[in-house]
Amino acid sequence: MQLVWLRNDLRLDDNPALYFACQQAIDNKDSVLVVYIASPKQWRAHNESPxxxxxxxETLRCLQSTLAGLGIPLELLETDSFIDIPRVLSTYCLKHEISKLHFNREIPLNEQRRDKAVQAEISAIDVAVKCYADDRIVHRNLLSKQGAVYRVFTPWYKSWVQxxxxxxxxxxxxxxxxxxxVTTTKEISLSGAEVFREDIWLSNEVDVLALLERFCKRKAAGYEASRDYPAIAGTSVISPYLAIGSLSARRCFHQLVFSCAEQGVHIGEAIGHIWTRELAWRDFYRYLMLNYEHISRxxxxxxxxxxxAWRVDTEAQDAWKKGQTGFPIIDAAMRQLLQTGWMHNRLRMLVASFFCKLLCLDWREGERFFMEQLLDGDFASNNGGWQWSSSTGCDASPWFRIFNPTTQSEKFDKDGEFIKRFVPELAALDAKSIHCPSPEQRLALDYPDPIVDYKEARQQALDFFKV
Structure with missing residues (x-):
């Protein structure tokens, strides 16, 4: 009996652990069981969004039904935290006479320690264990010509492209x-799960793959020109599916190459595509987490x-969380997060810069709040983005680079379409006023005054970060 342990790889397509377990089962006239282990206490410790x-x-429910059609039962197991998982899996393997356990590797430190403990426990009961590289496009641990781990994106990226x-x-x-x-078992229900926006997000793998194909065929060509404008549907919006593994990064890259080839675009252009570079950033943050253990801590x-030391200002932090800072583009972005569980990438940079630079608040507080809200919460990418914005990370934004929310708003939401969508109290304002309403307009529309003066806050930030 082959056992597959699913984690952040909730898919059939391009799933090494599931694919090779099934191949071995077919070759040996064996059976396959699949488990997913809920760890509610661990999820809370990791600030996973409800x-x-x-x-x-919902993805597990769809997957359970699809696997049942292939003769593979998917069962939910539950334990509080990672520390109990080796025992739970060991007991399950003995009960079902498992001969081999298959799973795909995960990169964060707690997950690595959990997997090592599982391997030791399962091997001790004479069950074979097979781990597979899965979560990156390029899995080789790239090193410089001097044999050192990269600390800067650009030289690493050149090696990655090669x-x-x-x-x-x-x-x-x-x-x-x-x-x-087979008949599906009891419907899967996860402790702490809340209803997500089914009108926006997809739980069926077939639909997710179709979304990827549509983006690569119809939008990828214009991605570079449109990706910075939040009012335009110019991005792929696949990050939630990468975060939970209902879509693989390798499949994303291959779909782009295939779609480019159909349109007569050379493979070299597909590799150098700006969207491929965004996938590279995802790989890079995982590479850093794999090589620099302290990031996970x-x-x-x-x-x-x-x-x-970082400032402590709970009033300003609460205003930021609620989208009540008095800066329309910042508030629109935060309300998008609160309403949909997702935020446009340009806006993630703006609100993080506002938090760390203009408010001088600890990036870890912002990182935590994002993870608690994001549908696409991804530890490595979220951590990397926040450290980039706070100038504490690898290849980070220079400490003196401080976004002006108003000029950014005027540039990337010129007519205020995005602001009007998420800050409806400002919808009647003209395209100029909406980026920085007057005191009289704020009073009339019940919209708050700015919680900081930009020029003063910028100078405070320069003094704060300058060594």
Missing amino acids: RKLGLIQ ELFNALPKVLPSPEAVSSP GENFKTEPLAR
Whole structure:
């Protein structure tokens, strides 16, 4: 009996653990069981969003039904935290006479320690364990010519691109049926899961793959020109599916290459595509987390201390969380997060810069709040983005680079369309006033005054960060 342990890989397509377990079962006339282990206490410790858990729950339900059609039962197991998982899996393996356990590797420190403990426990009962590289496009641990781990994106990226030119990563098909269909077990229900926006987000893998294909065929060509404008549907919006693994990063890259080829675009252009570069950033943040353990412990990537301690201002922090800062583009972005569980990437940079630079608040507080709200909460990418914005991370934004929310708003939401969508009290304002309403307009529309003066806050930030 082959056992597959699913984690952040909730899919059939390009799933190494599931694919090879099924292949071995077919070759050996064996059976396959699949488990997913809920760890509510651990999820709370990791600040996992209830909406993300809702998406995971619905994705698991769809996956359970699809696997049942292939003759593969999917069962939910539950334990409080990672520390109990080795025992739970060991007991399950003995009960079902499992001969081999298959799972895909995860990169954060707690997950690595959990997996090592599982391997030791399962091997002790004479069950074979097979781990697979899965969560990156390029899995080789790239090093500089001097044999050092990269600390800056650009030279790492050049090496990453060269790997793709040398050989494209393989993608695996969905597994074949291992036996006749089985009856689905009890419906999956996850503790702490909340209803997510089903009108916006997808839980069926077939629909997710179709969304990816549409983006690559119809929008990828214009992605560079439109990706910074939040009022335009110019991005892929696939980050939630990458975060829970209902879509693989390798499949994303291959779909882009395939779509480019259909349109007569050379493979070299697909590798150099700006969207491929965004996928590279995802790989890079995982590469850093794999090589620099202290990142997983919530520490600054840069080990040298800041000149001063972060400010503590609960009133300003609460205004930021609620989208009541008095800066329309910041408030629109935060309300988008609160209403949908997602935020446009340009806006993530703006609100993080506002939090860390203009308010001089600890990036860890912002990182935590994002994880608690995001449908696409991804530890490595979220951590990397916040450390970039706070100038504490690898290859981070320079400490003196401080976004002006008003000029950014005027540039990337010129007519205020995005602001009107999420800050409706300002919808009647003209395209100029909406970016920075007058005191009289704020009073009339019941919209708050700015919680900081930009020029004063910018100078305070420069003094704060300057060593």
